[in-house]
Amino acid sequence: xxxxxxxxxxxxxxxxxxxxxxxxxxxxxxxxxxxxxxxxxxxxxxxxxxxxxxxxxxxxxxxxxxxxxxxxxxxxxxxxxxxxxxxxxxxxxxxxxxxxxxxxxxxxxxxxxxx
Amino acid sequence: xxxxxxxxxxxxxxxxxxxxxxxxxxxxxxxxxxxxxxxxxxxxxxxxxxxxxxxxxxxxxxxxxxxxxxxxxxxxxxxxxxxxxxxxxxxxxxxxxxxxxxxxxxxxxxxx
Numbered sequence: 104x105x106x107x108x109x110x111x112x113x114x115x116x117x118x119x120x121x122x123x124x125x126x127x128x129x130x131x132x133x134x135x136x137x138x139x140x141x142x143x144x145x146x147x148x149x150x151x152x153x154x155x156x157x158x159x160x161x162x163x164x165x166x167x168x169x170x171x172x173x174x175x176x177x178x179x180x181x182x183x184x185x186x187x188x189x190x191x192x193x194x195x196x197x198x199x200x201x202x203x204x205x206x207x208x209x210x211x212x213x214x215x216x217x218x
Numbered sequence: 219x220x221x222x223x224x225x226x227x228x229x230x231x232x233x234x235x236x237x238x239x240x241x242x243x244x245x246x247x248x249x250x251x252x253x254x255x256x257x258x259x260x261x262x263x264x265x266x267x268x269x270x271x272x273x274x275x276x277x278x279x280x281x282x283x284x285x286x287x288x289x290x291x292x293x294x295x296x297x298x299x300x301x302x303x304x305x306x307x308x309x310x311x312x313x314x315x316x317x318x319x320x321x322x323x324x325x326x327x328x329x330x
Contacts, residue, residue: 138319140267148259148267148310150319164318198266203314205257206278208266 105129107137107199107209114215120187123212125199132180133157135202139173139184141195142211153203154182189216220245220313224322230330237298239325241311246291248315255314258287258296261324262307270309271296303329 110124125137138153152163154173161173172185182199196211221244231237247254258271269278271287274294284299298305306329311322 147324148261148312148321150312150321162317200267203319204255204269204272205259205267205312205314206269206272208268211266 105201105207107201107207109197109199109209109212112213112215114217115189117190117216117218119189119216120185121189121193121214122183122185123197123199123214125182125184125209127180127182127201130201132175133177137173137175137182138200138203138205139171140198140200140205142198143192143195146195151184151197156182186214189214191216219318220247220316220320222311222313222320222322224309224311224325227323227325229325229327231298231301231327232330233303234300237301237305237327239296239309239311239327241289241294241296241322243292243294243313245316247294247313248291253315254290256287256289256294257312257314258285259310259312260305260307261310262304265307267310301327301329 106128108126115121133156136153136155139151154161156175170187175182194216196213198211199209201207223242225240254274256274259267261267270281275287286297308324308326310324
């Protein structure tokens with residue numbers, strides 16, 4: 104069955120960077136895009152961007168452009184989201200999801216930004 | 219950006235009774251390929267979102283048939299024919315037609 108397993112919780116200081124991973128299994132990794140969505144505490148869902156694991160092509164929400172980098176390692180079926188210049192507003196659970204139709208989701212990775 | 223507006227934002231329901239959530243978009247969600255990319259998700263407390271409905275009215279595998287989606291253009295609805303205890307959580311609509319992808323604010327369903 105399709106599974107997306109994400110990396111564990113992180114605590115970062117303001118100004119730092121964080122890199123979250125999303126390991127896919129149960130399907131051909133390069134056949135489907137990976138999307139990234141975040142959820143601040145008690146808030147709704149916010150799309151950040153996505154990557155085509157086959158080509159490495161990415162697109163992201165304008166809000167995050169310049170701060171977000173999405174990459175992948177096809178040899179280990181893993182996608183990555185890196186966010187730089189962290190502030191307290193970036194404290195959130197970060198989810199990966201499969202395809203532009205978001206049919207399967209990872210368990211989420213909590214990123215806490217605190218001095 | 220396309221704004222997705224859900225109503226109500228809070229929905230107390232009685233077990234066994236029907237429930238309905240509305241989702242309206244600020245632009246038509248009909249894609250140039252002819253599809254309408256409107257999804258519905260349920261996020262149970264402490265869990266990741268789970269997709270229930272895709273392309274307006276297609277139920278995902280394992281989703282009970284008491285859930286149904288309908289609508290067109292800019293106006294969409296999720297209906298639960300008879301609410302069960304496991305249906306508690308926050309429901310989100312999401313459009314996948316326009317960039318950036320956008321979600322509704324969420325509708326919290328709870329049992330009266």
